[in-house]
Amino acid sequence: MAADVLLRGRELTRRFGGLTAVDRVSIELARGSVHAVIGTNGAGKSTLVNLLTGELDATSGTVELLGEDVSTWTQPRRARRGLGRSYQRTTIFPQFDVLENCRLAAQARDQRPWSWWQDARRAPLPCALAERAARRAGLGDVLDRDAGLLSHGEKRQLEIAMCLATEPQVLLLDEPLAGMGAEETDRMLALLGELKDGHAILLVEHDMDAVFRIADRITVMVNGAVIASDAPTAVRENRDVQAAYLGGQA
């Protein structure tokens, strides 16, 4: 049976002046799988995520989301269609509490900007989505805490919770494990393992142990281009990858 591909990037290229940050990269994300993208700093991983989300316009190439060509869609429109993302650097609302962070994200699904008379914090749907997402991300005990006061690991969990609150089908996670300790990493990987069911996940990550623990497929990028894209065991044994990225140590 063919994989249920939710997001597909075809021949994506992005040039900044004379620099080609992403060079004809094609990628497919299927429901129920974690697709990791690895590469050294400057390999073009985050730029690729930005092209898929619409935060950056591609110089050439197309993006399909849930079978629809969304190449000309804006980032917010793609997000509303089911594309959630987290950033390399934590981008929460530190002055709001955890629940309000998630509620605001959930509001994107049910915006009603002209309901001026209704208190947003009493809107049933966003509040329900927010609480469910926060609890699913393991933040059920700190719903009332200011997001700025959370630990680093909890902030990263909140990023995921904010994504989940929008009920996405595709999750693009840019280094969600950055700066985490072993315990926090284990917790996050367990969460990602749970989220795999029902979502297509793109994981950009530098923690190789974590990547090989959770990924179903790994794409390796060097200088903006894909040099390998295969199952983890195959990538580990790929000589080009060993030479270019793992330094022959794998």
Place this chain on the structure above:
Amino acid sequence: MLAAVALALAVFPLAAGTYGLDLVTKIMIYAIFALSLELLVGQTGLVCFGQAAFFGIAGYVAVLLSPRYEAVSLWWLMPTAIAAAALYALFVGALSLRTRGVYFIMVTLAFAQMAYYVFHDTPVGRGTDGIYLYVKPDPSIGGWKPFDIDAALPYYYFVLLWLALVYAFLATLLRSRFGRALAGIKANEQRMRATGFSTYAYKLAAFVISGALAGIAGFLFVVKDGYVNPELLSWHLSGAVLIMIILGGLGQLRGAVLGAFAYALLQELFQAQAIFGGFAKHWHLSLGVAIIVSVALLPRGLIGIPAEIRRRLTGRRPRPETDGG
């Protein structure tokens, strides 16, 4: 607290003379003006340096549409003047919101200066002399005259009513989904876009609402004084209203109102020859020093004084308030 302030303003005319009544009427109009800018700066994070354009345009429209010897209906003239300010805000916002940071500040200033020179240098606004509003608009509704717009006391309450309405409107708006989206945009616009919010549309809507509210203030100001001139669109006034909201405390509607009162009363104080003698003519200098000292000592504005006192007593940092209340 709000109820106490509203009550104090409601009973103030009982104790006030003509001068006091006129002064507080003017300050309440400034408070509406400051609230309009607070929506942009304090709640959305958009530092607009051309707010006076919307204030002045509403004033000019009110005067230009008023016949010289005949009263026009207040209930037609006021919405028209406000709509003109909102329309200009739509034009300015649609273009300026494509820029960010200091460029946004400069573009809004440039659009305001354009409007200023239209009224200053063309026959439309009759130059620096401005135009008189010879006959004030008629508030009659179907032959019934609810109040005398020419009398200071009814006009005071008319302005107070508008201040209460604008405040209540903004307080409600900021608690709504629209208001929370603006708070999110101010806190982290990148995250809001990634979440699914078309932030440009939200910011443009906020800009137009802000322009319309500034238009209310401009209309009330011109009807009060019966006179309009290009200074109502000048960058000096845009700067003054920005100082008002900073002085009062950004991020809270109460701060904007407090800032308007503080600014205007400080201005009155430093202009008082009975206190400062000959130095009163240098009131700009005194006012500037007072504002600098205030901002340096109270980074959260006058509204932050109670929290600052608590912080000094308990040693805890105050929690930032941006609920618009």
